[in-house]
Amino acid sequence: xxxxxxxxxxLPYASLYxxxxxxxxxxxxxxxxxxxxxxxxxxxxxxCLMLLLALDLAPGFPALRSRLRERLRxxxxxxxxxxxxxxPYLLYCAATxxxxxxxxxxxxxxxxxxxGLFAAAPVRAPQRMNWQDALVLLWLMLxxxxxxxxxxxxxxxxxxxxxxLFLIGVGAWSFLxxxxxxxxxxxxxxxxxxxRDVPVYFAGYAVLALPLGFGLGFxxxxxxxxxxxxxxxxxxxxxxxxxxxxxxxxxxxxQNLLEASLHSRYGAQAxxxxxxGLSHIRHAPFPNWRYVLLASVAGWFxxxxxRSHRSLMASAAVHALVDTLWRTWxxxxxx
Numbered sequence: 001x002x003x004x005x006x007x008x009x010x011l012p013y014a015s016l017y018x019x020x021x022x023x024x025x026x027x028x029x030x031x032x033x034x035x036x037x038x039x040x041x042x043x044x045x046x047x048c049l050m051l052l053l054a055l056d057l058a059p060g061f062p063a064l065r066s067r068l069r070e071r072l073r074x075x076x077x078x079x080x081x082x083x084x085x086x087x088p089y090l091l092y093c094a095a096t097x098x099x100x101x102x103x104x105x106x107x108x109x110x111x112x113x114x115x116g117l118f119a120a121a122p123v124r125a126p127q128r129m130n131w132q133d134a135l136v137l138l139w140l141m142l143x144x145x146x147x148x149x150x151x152x153x154x155x156x157x158x159x160x161x162x163x164x165l166f167l168i169g170v171g172a173w174s175f176l177x178x179x180x181x182x183x184x185x186x187x188x189x190x191x192x193x194x195x196r197d198v199p200v201y202f203a204g205y206a207v208l209a210l211p212l213g214f215g216l217g218f219x220x221x222x223x224x225x226x227x228x229x230x231x232x233x234x235x236x237x238x239x240x241x242x243x244x245x246x247x248x249x250x251x252x253x254x255q256n257l258l259e260a261s262l263h264s265r266y267g268a269q270a271x272x273x274x275x276x277g278l279s280h281i282r283h284a285p286f287p288n289w290r291y292v293l294l295a296s297v298a299g300w301f302x303x304x305x306x307r308s309h310r311s312l313m314a315s316a317a318v319h320a321l322v323d324t325l326w327r328t329w330x331x332x333x334x335x
Contacts, residue, residue, distance in 0.1 A: 044095030273299030
């Protein structure tokens with residue numbers, strides 16, 4: 001306890017980190033049953049995951065974010081940050097023997113440009129979109145959209161979520177710590193108001209999306225219910241590995257910075273929603289305009305949740321709920 005009787009500043013961060021550590025320790029037992037590896041490899045991969053989570057969570061707590069902003073300045077600190085983001089990948093390589101120069105080049109490139117650019121060329125108008133912001137957003141988003149982040153974590157299979165966690169961490173550190181973006185809503189705090197409104201925004205989207213999706217043949221009743229624990233596990237992993245990444249870039253950064261540039265909160269929300277929709281065009285069959293339309297509508301409601309609460313926890317919670325329910329009951333059957 002501090003002198004004022006408040007909890008230590010690091011306690012919320014440590015508590016969430018410990019809770020996620022326990023969850024993924026359980027999740028890892030299921031994962032390694034499906035993809036067996038040796039005990040040393042399993043321990044190293046779990047450690048790699050927890051290192052990435054530690055980096056991802058750090059900017060999401062105001063007290064810790066403030067301390068990092070105060071201490072991380074100049075080229076030496078930028079180089080240290082870049083090396084910090086290399087550690088999980090190097091640990092993975094040491095444990096699995098899966099070292100590849102192209103993969104190392106991808107990891108370095110994804111970390112060096114965003115952190116290095118904001119450290120070397122600070123923005124002149126912090127409240128709005130700058131050329132540095134546009135460049136870094138494209139640098140981090142395009143590899144994910146075009147699948148260029150594949151081939152980094154390969155052993156065992158289905159480790160794509162490591163790349164997503166890496167992108168979340170680099171994006172959060174480069175924009176929130178080095179660029180010092182304000183109002184992003186990247187804070188791991190769930191309020192009663194957010195919990196109350198998540199079903200409201202979901203219902204608003206469902207009223208439009210269900211008839212539209214069935215009418216376009218984009219969705220069909222195809223239940224794959226495996227029980228409440230599996231549903232909750234899917235929801236949490238979708239929240240952390242998919243919704244959080246997309247909401248950080250499309251709402252916390254893009255919509256947030258466009259508001260001042262366009263002088264319109266609704267205009268920024270609409271433009272971010274359309275760009276979010278277009279990011280789904282490459283899903284098969286290409287060009288998937290049905291997906292673009294449904295995702296654009298979803299993006300508007302995710303943006304509404306973000307705008308109302310100024311919190312990515314709100315938009316990501318709605319986003320994860322949409323994706324989890326869709327995957328559980330409404331994905332098209334395989335031909």
